Amino acid sequence: MEKAIKMKSRELNLFYGNFQALYNINMDIEENRVTALIGPSGCGKSSFLRSLNRLNELIEGSRISGEVFLDDSAIYEKGINVVELRKKVGMVFQKPAVFPMSIYENVAYGPRIHGIKKRSELDEIVCRSLQSANLWDEVKDRLVAPANQMSGGQQQRLVIARVLAVQPEVILMDEPASALDPISTARLEELIAILKTRYTIVIVTHNMQQAARVSDYTGFFLHGCMLEFNRTEELFLNPRHNKTEDYITGRFG
Amino acid sequence: MPGTRIGEKALTCLLYLSALIIIGILLAIVGYIVYKGLAMINLDFIMQAPRRAGKEGGISSTIVGTLYLTVLSLAIAAPLGVGTAIHLEEYAQKESYFAYLVTLTAETLAAIPSIIYGLFGFVFFVIYLKLGWSIWSGSLTLAIMVWPTITRTAQEAILSVPREYRENSLALGASKLQTIRKIVIPAAIPGIVTGMILALGRAIGETAAVLLTAGTSLGMPLSPADPARSMSVHLYMLAMEGLSMERAFGTAFLIIILLLFINYLANRSMSLLSHNGG
Amino acid sequence: MNGIIEGKITAVKQHNNREEKSQILQAKAGRWERILVILRKSKARFIPEILVEKLLMLSAVVSIMALLLISVFIFSRGVPLIASVGLGDFLFSLEWKPIQGKFGIGAMFVGSLLLTSASLAWAVPLGLLTAIFMAEIAPPPVGRIMTRMVSLLAGIPSVVYGFFGLVIIVPLIRNYLGGTGMSVLAGAIILGIMILPTIINISRDAIQAVPLVYKESSLALGASHYQTIGRLILPAASSGIITAVVLAMGRAIGETMAVVMVTGNAAIIPDSLLAPLRTMTSNIVLEMGYAAGDHQAALFATGAILFIFILLLNLLLNFIRRAGKRYAGN
Numbered sequence: 017m018e019k020a021i022k023m024k025s026r027e028l029n030l031f032y033g034n035f036q037a038l039y040n041i042n043m044d045i046e047e048n049r050v051t052a053l054i055g056p057s058g059c060g061k062s063s064f065l066r067s068l069n070r071l072n073e074l075i076e077g078s079r080i081s082g083e084v085f086l087d088d089s090a091i092y093e094k095g096i097n098v099v100e101l102r103k104k105v106g107m108v109f110q111k112p113a114v115f116p117m118s119i120y121e122n123v124a125y126g127p128r129i130h131g132i133k134k135r136s137e138l139d140e141i142v143c144r145s146l147q148s149a150n151l152w153d154e155v156k157d158r159l160v161a162p163a164n165q166m167s168g169g170q171q172q173r174l175v176i177a178r179v180l181a182v183q184p185e186v187i188l189m190d191e192p193a194s195a196l197d198p199i200s201t202a203r204l205e206e207l208i209a210i211l212k213t214r215y216t217i218v219i220v221t222h223n224m225q226q227a228a229r230v231s232d233y234t235g236f237f238l239h240g241c242m243l244e245f246n247r248t249e250e251l252f253l254n255p256r257h258n259k260t261e262d263y264i265t266g267r268f269g
Numbered sequence: 270m271p272g273t274r275i276g277e278k279a280l281t282c283l284l285y286l287s288a289l290i291i292i293g294i295l296l297a298i299v300g301y302i303v304y305k306g307l308a309m310i311n312l313d314f315i316m317q318a319p320r321r322a323g324k325e326g327g328i329s330s331t332i333v334g335t336l337y338l339t340v341l342s343l344a345i346a347a348p349l350g351v352g353t354a355i356h357l358e359e360y361a362q363k364e365s366y367f368a369y370l371v372t373l374t375a376e377t378l379a380a381i382p383s384i385i386y387g388l389f390g391f392v393f394f395v396i397y398l399k400l401g402w403s404i405w406s407g408s409l410t411l412a413i414m415v416w417p418t419i420t421r422t423a424q425e426a427i428l429s430v431p432r433e434y435r436e437n438s439l440a441l442g443a444s445k446l447q448t449i450r451k452i453v454i455p456a457a458i459p460g461i462v463t464g465m466i467l468a469l470g471r472a473i474g475e476t477a478a479v480l481l482t483a484g485t486s487l488g489m490p491l492s493p494a495d496p497a498r499s500m501s502v503h504l505y506m507l508a509m510e511g512l513s514m515e516r517a518f519g520t521a522f523l524i525i526i527l528l529l530f531i532n533y534l535a536n537r538s539m540s541l542l543s544h545n546g547g
Numbered sequence: 548m549n550g551i552i553e554g555k556i557t558a559v560k561q562h563n564n565r566e567e568k569s570q571i572l573q574a575k576a577g578r579w580e581r582i583l584v585i586l587r588k589s590k591a592r593f594i595p596e597i598l599v600e601k602l603l604m605l606s607a608v609v610s611i612m613a614l615l616l617i618s619v620f621i622f623s624r625g626v627p628l629i630a631s632v633g634l635g636d637f638l639f640s641l642e643w644k645p646i647q648g649k650f651g652i653g654a655m656f657v658g659s660l661l662l663t664s665a666s667l668a669w670a671v672p673l674g675l676l677t678a679i680f681m682a683e684i685a686p687p688p689v690g691r692i693m694t695r696m697v698s699l700l701a702g703i704p705s706v707v708y709g710f711f712g713l714v715i716i717v718p719l720i721r722n723y724l725g726g727t728g729m730s731v732l733a734g735a736i737i738l739g740i741m742i743l744p745t746i747i748n749i750s751r752d753a754i755q756a757v758p759l760v761y762k763e764s765s766l767a768l769g770a771s772h773y774q775t776i777g778r779l780i781l782p783a784a785s786s787g788i789i790t791a792v793v794l795a796m797g798r799a800i801g802e803t804m805a806v807v808m809v810t811g812n813a814a815i816i817p818d819s820l821l822a823p824l825r826t827m828t829s830n831i832v833l834e835m836g837y838a839a840g841d842h843q844a845a846l847f848a849t850g851a852i853l854f855i856f857i858l859l860l861n862l863l864l865n866f867i868r869r870a871g872k873r874y875a876g877n
Contacts, residue, residue, distance in 0.1 A: 100769070103769035109763065111760060128778070288689075298707075374610050374614045378613070384831050388621060388847060501804075508713055508808060
């Protein structure tokens with residue numbers, strides 16, 4: 017069966033001022049699959065993730081060479097609408113950053129930004145998104161309650177609902193479970209397994225067991241280079257690079 | 270649709286415009302006073318005493334008066350302010366009622382308008398304590414006014430001393446007092462001194478409170494019991510009574526130059542002193 | 548880490564040495580010597596320590612006493628007069644004729660409120676825009692320059708502002724708009740300039756305090772920078788911005804010298820922006836020089852009213868700060 021490639025990077029180099037954070041990254045991200053990025057701290061996996069929705073541009077002095085493609089169109093071309101890009105490629109951060117508003121307002125934030133004003137439409141979007149994030153049943157009676165009163169796990173699912181509300185095609189997750197307890201983490205991983213049927217997911221994690229559980233493909237990053245990229249079972253059972261093997265078996269990082 | 274390109278450009282223009290207006294206001298005020306006041310400044314102006322209620326002569330007695338008042342007020346307020354800061358940061362229980370009370374007092378004192386300080390200084394120092402119109406009355410009043418600034422900046426300076434310094438000192442067997450005297454205070458000196466310089470700036474510019482406590486006499490003050498006129502008060506009198514606009518500009522010029530210098534000192538003191546402490 | 552551990556080992560060694568020494572002393576010395584040794588060891592460090600701590604606490608107490616004294620003296624001189632005139636009459640009567648014994652500060656009360664409102668009306672929008680510029684739009688070097696400029700503005704004393712108003716603003720108004728120039732307008736302009744730094748600094752701090760993650764999350768959802776500012780950052784910073792406005796209000800109401808120099812000081816309610824007015828603060832500073840007896844008491848009473856106003860504003864501020872913290876959560 018033809019693999020559908022949702023996003024890919026070609027010869028991607030990323031610089032923060034004089035410091036090079038990524039060296040010639042070539043990666044294919046398959047549609048409707050979970051791709052995990054692992055590696056020790058500072059290896060560039062988060063930087064790469066942020067290159068996929070051009071969020072790295074927030075940092076002073078950052079620039080890239082090479083290209084990233086979403087559905088075969090280059091995203092760093094001049095004239096590309098970054099706002100549209102970020103609708104299609106959504107992001108969930110490490111610390112669940114719920115906005116200081118009610119649960120409803122958090123989820124409705126994205127659609128409102130993009131011009132949806134009718135209350136009935138917003139209601140529907142909020143309901144659907146919270147359901148997709150496995151949060152609806154828990155909060156449907158208190159949508160107007162402030163979002164920061166929820167537990168960490170609930171907040172992270174709210175953030176996902178918020179991202180889902182703008183109907184992305186790709187969801188990027190930057191260590192989404194590192195601030196969560198084991199039970200919430202397990203629920204999150206269940207959610208990821210469900211979400212991948214409709215979305216393409218790229219997840220950065222420093223937890224190898226999580227990568228092994230949750231992902232279809234895994235890329236191993238070290239010092240800004242991607243040393244190995246393969247189907248997850250292959251990478252973990254038959255790592256081709258000895259650094260990969262060292263990392264997986266816990267010899268460093 | 271998200272904000273249009275034109276809408277966003279217009280907003281950006283508006284924001285840049287606001288910043289330009291602020292800069293414009295500053296340049297207009299400082300520039301105009303410097304321009305008109307510079308002509309007046311010469312050695313005579315600074316060294317000669319005022320004559321004919323300020324219509325003629327220089328402003329020497331007001332310069333001395335200003336320095337006398339502000340330095341004395343700082344001398345009174347600094348030990349009290351730094352002492353309070355040390356107590357709050359090193360000795361008092363963080364959540365105690367007392368600490369809360371002192372902080373509340375500092376905030377309240379900082380919010381009281383200067384005219385009220387003038388009223389208080391008049392009725393308490395000038396009348397009740399029988400200090401009369403004098404530098405004592407003025408300095409004591411100014412001291413209360415600048416105390417909150419000194420305490421707040423000293424507190425922040427002490428807070429920013431890293432915990433490791435204290436821990437290492439105590440682990441070597443030093444007592445708390447020794448640690449404070451030899452480690453914490455020296456490390457906090459840059460911040461404390463900056464705070465005092467800022468307080469000095471505030472004291473120099475203060476008019477209403479000084480007017481009602483140190484009096485308006487133009488004689489050269491020799492002892493703290495003498496009345497004195499500060500430069501700010503002198504500027505007020507010259508302008509309000511239309512006595513001499515040139516001298517008013519000259520006085521305003523000196524005040525601004527003095528304050529610019531103090532501002533510069535405050536900015537530099539942090540870096541200058543920190544290098545010595547490492 | 549090693550340094551601390553070594554330090555602790557040294558400290559224990561020193562302690563053990565002292566223990567040994569004291570033991571030897573005790574074995575050799577008589578009873579009196581033993582007592583002396585114990586006294587010297589235990590109190591030698593403690594006497595200065597406790598004394599110093601109490602002394603420091605005293606300096607904190609002095610400040611509390613100062614505040615109490617201020618309150619007592621202002622109110623004790625002012626309240627009896629308010630009582631004898633009647634609070635309603637004192638505050639709202641428009642007749643301020645000290646010679647005839649009429650002490651109504653109504654015109655000044657309105658004057659203060661009017662001037663404060665007029666200055667806030669233009670300074671808050673401009674200040675907020677500048678704060679947004681400095682916190683979100685300006686490139687770092689420009690931001691640094693702006694910060695320096697604003698702090699310079701903040702350092703200019705009120706008498707210099709008043710002087711500038713007197714020699715530039717007042718004549719401009721007189722020549723181009725009419726009237727004597729000493730007017731509500733002149734006061735609002737100068738007072739507005741004076742409160743700008745407060746509004747700018749505190750609003751800018753509030754905006755910068757909004758966590759970066761909020762901004763990133765909003766941008767990651769496809770919002771533009773300005774949408775993020777308008778829909779997320781400003782609402783999140785709202786309690787800080789309101790604090791800025793309330794603080795500016797307090798400064799404006801209490802301002803004296805600049806206002807006296809440009810507003811004309813007529814003790815009547817102004818009928819237009821170009822008419823003169825007198826504030827409560829101007830009233831005090833103008834007449835304190837020669838007031839006596841009841842007249843003087845009336846000025847103190849005016850001060851008392853101001854004082855209460857400021858205290859109420861401060862209470863409001865504390866309330867806002869606490870409410871802000873609750874809603875932002877975390």
